[in-house]
Amino acid sequence: xxxxxxxxxxxxxxxxxxIFPGKYTYTITDPKEMALHALEDLDSKFAKEVxxxxxxxxGRNFGCGSSREQAATxxxxxxxxxxxxxxFSRIFFRNAINQGLPLVQCKEAVENISSGETxxxxxxxxxxxxxxxxxxxxxxxxxxxxxLKDGGLIPHIKKILKIEKGE
Amino acid sequence: xxxxxxxxxxxxxxxxxxxxxxxxxxxxxxxxxxxxxxAAIAKKFKQIGxxxxxxxxxxxxxxxxxxxxxxxxxxxxxxxxxEFVQEQKIENFYDINTGVCHQILPEKGHVLxxxxxxxxxxxxxxxxxxxxFSTGIGRSEVASIWAADEIWLRVPETIKINIEGDIPPGIxxxxxxxxxxxxLGADGxxxxxxxxxxxxxxxxxxSGRMTLxxxxxxxxxxxxxxxxxxxxxxWLSSRTNKKYRVIKSDADAKFEKIINYDISKLEPQIACxxxxxxxxxVSKVVGTKINQALIGTCTNGRIxxxxxxxxxxxxxxxxxxxxxxxxxxxxEVYTEAMELGILxxxxxxxxxxxxxxxxxxxxxxxxxxxxxEVCLSTANRNFKGRMGCKEAEIYLASPATVAVSxxxxxxxxxxxNLK
Numbered sequence: 001x002x003x004x005x006x007x008x009x010x011x012x013x014x015x016x017x018x019i020f021p022g023k024y025t026y027t028i029t030d031p032k033e034m035a036l037h038a039l040e041d042l043d044s045k046f047a048k049e050v051x052x053x054x055x056x057x058x059g060r061n062f063g064c065g066s067s068r069e070q071a072a073t074x075x076x077x078x079x080x081x082x083x084x085x086x087x088f089s090r091i092f093f094r095n096a097i098n099q100g101l102p103l104v105q106c107k108e109a110v111e112n113i114s115s116g117e118t119x120x121x122x123x124x125x126x127x128x129x130x131x132x133x134x135x136x137x138x139x140x141x142x143x144x145x146x147x148l149k150d151g152g153l154i155p156h157i158k159k160i161l162k163i164e165k166g167e
Numbered sequence: 168x169x170x171x172x173x174x175x176x177x178x179x180x181x182x183x184x185x186x187x188x189x190x191x192x193x194x195x196x197x198x199x200x201x202x203x204x205x206a207a208i209a210k211k212f213k214q215i216g217x218x219x220x221x222x223x224x225x226x227x228x229x230x231x232x233x234x235x236x237x238x239x240x241x242x243x244x245x246x247x248x249x250e251f252v253q254e255q256k257i258e259n260f261y262d263i264n265t266g267v268c269h270q271i272l273p274e275k276g277h278v279l280x281x282x283x284x285x286x287x288x289x290x291x292x293x294x295x296x297x298x299x300f301s302t303g304i305g306r307s308e309v310a311s312i313w314a315a316d317e318i319w320l321r322v323p324e325t326i327k328i329n330i331e332g333d334i335p336p337g338i339x340x341x342x343x344x345x346x347x348x349x350x351l352g353a354d355g356x357x358x359x360x361x362x363x364x365x366x367x368x369x370x371x372x373x374s375g376r377m378t379l380x381x382x383x384x385x386x387x388x389x390x391x392x393x394x395x396x397x398x399x400x401x402w403l404s405s406r407t408n409k410k411y412r413v414i415k416s417d418a419d420a421k422f423e424k425i426i427n428y429d430i431s432k433l434e435p436q437i438a439c440x441x442x443x444x445x446x447x448x449v450s451k452v453v454g455t456k457i458n459q460a461l462i463g464t465c466t467n468g469r470i471x472x473x474x475x476x477x478x479x480x481x482x483x484x485x486x487x488x489x490x491x492x493x494x495x496x497x498x499e500v501y502t503e504a505m506e507l508g509i510l511x512x513x514x515x516x517x518x519x520x521x522x523x524x525x526x527x528x529x530x531x532x533x534x535x536x537x538x539x540e541v542c543l544s545t546a547n548r549n550f551k552g553r554m555g556c557k558e559a560e561i562y563l564a565s566p567a568t569v570a571v572s573x574x575x576x577x578x579x580x581x582x583x584n585l586k
Binding site: 013015016017018021022023025026027029040041060061064065066067068069072087089090091094095098099141143144152153154157158160161 | 191203204207211214215216217232233238240241244286287288289291302303304305306307308310311314315319353354357358387389442444529530531548550551552553555557
């Protein structure tokens with residue numbers, strides 16, 4: 001599994017309210033419509049200009065705040081292929097994996113990537129290549145990777161329950 | 168080597184003899200909570216392809232985020248939830264006349280020491296005040312627990328926070344937790360379990376402990392925890408007769424870090440726009456004009472909080488430049504405040520008493536802000552756009568600071584205004 005895309009770079013503590021405002025949490029239910037509001041209160045250009053497989057690169061604690069899964073859903077449906085950050089907030093990390101949206105935690109890489117450049121990520125090798133070089137990142141734990149490979153938690157649990165039924 | 172509370176409870180709930188930090192375990196929760204987001208979770212649940220939830224008795228569903236429904240869309244959302252609750256025979260459903268989830272789960276006896284509670288809300292950390300292990304999860308995860316009764320959790324390292332000293336006048340649990348969040352930062356306890364201890368915690372009432380655990384997530388913590396004591400047991404005795412087992416960290420448990428605070432000289436604290444860790448002493452922002460003041464939410468909407476506010480406001484009138492909104496955290500709090508005459512005093516001072524619920528905290532309804540306006544609130548988040556308007560500013564402080572500031576129409580140090 002690998003991905004190549006253009007970078008949208010942001011800072012530390014990008015919170016769920018600026019990713020997907022609370023005022024929409026119960027009024028917007030279609031993921032495609034959620035995507036139109038992605039990062040609305042942080043970068044009004046993002047939702048309009050983001051292309052499929054673009055990559056978000058950010059600082060520490062990405063996705064802090066609310067447990068709202070739409071924060072991950074809106075980015076996934078906006079086309080974001082992967083998020084690279086120095087660290088992720090706990091619930092956002094789970095939500096992204098559960099939506100089938102891969103995450104890469106790599107502090108060094110973040111410090112060496114500029115907005116607008118094109119970077120490539122090889123998940124099997126655990127490598128991120130950008131203008132300034134190649135950076136290694138640790139693989140996700142097996143159980144977490146399993147969810148990602150199945151395309152998210154719902155398809156994953158479907159698979160598990162069917163296996164159990166078959167026994 | 169001894170074990171921490173987090174290690175002990177996650178071993179117990181995963182059916183293992185012992186676990187180590189960093190290990191990923193599969194656990195079965197005692198309670199799983201969802202609120203107005205239940206309809207969206209029910210849709211995900213149906214996608215799995217099974218019709219019945221595995222254990223309806225483990226599910227608790229309060230409606231609180233936008234109650235009563237503000238628009239047709241919210242109304243349709245609530246309707247779907249009521250139908251799902253009926254279809255699945257979920258008994259622990261609390262309709263719009265009950266209160267905020269994090270207040271009513273303990274009130275209704277769903278929170279027990281030594282229990283594992285997961286909720287589709289980040290402030291699920293609140294129940295650690297009773298010695299439960301509780302943390303927030305996403306919607307898909309709640310759906311999958313309904314279906315399979317299991318979820319993975321990583322065993323967290325524990326940071327112990329010792330709070331010592333004598334609480335100075337004008338300082339409340341909110342000031343203490345704001346100070347800690349400001350000091351450690353928004354990711355200061357990322358993925359960590361946080362255990363609050365020390366003399367100040369032992370003296371603190373249950374309401375204050377809830378405020379601390381509620382905001383543990385604002386420094387990235389997975390859960391907050393206060394070791395249960397006679398106060399916990401007494402509080403629970405009138406709410407539940409279910410049996411429970413208190414789980415404590417061993418005396419020789421290995422903590423990742425122990426952080427000590429002496430609060431004897433702490434000043435009133437305030438989180439400034441637009442992050443919760445942008446904390447300063449109130450004295451540094453005194454005089455900042457406010458348009459709206461809010462007392463309530465899952466952080467500070469309890470009877471203790473309303474009492475503090477009414478004592479400050481009694482016999483006085485708030486500034487005509489300020490709208491003061493009061494949101495009791497539950498109907499139980501509302502009724503008690505009514506019986507004690509607190510609501511009457513607050514209304515006489517110029518406050519508007521709202522119904523129990525989350526109110527404008529997440530920008531859904533009731534008390535929205537206009538561009539350029541400033542709100543001083545007892546809530547737990549002040550992110551840009553949080554209350555619905557990204558050109559508005561939100562400050563967070565204690566109920567005392569909010570009450571006294573509403574008298575003057577500007578941020579005011581409560582210490583000069585205590586009787």
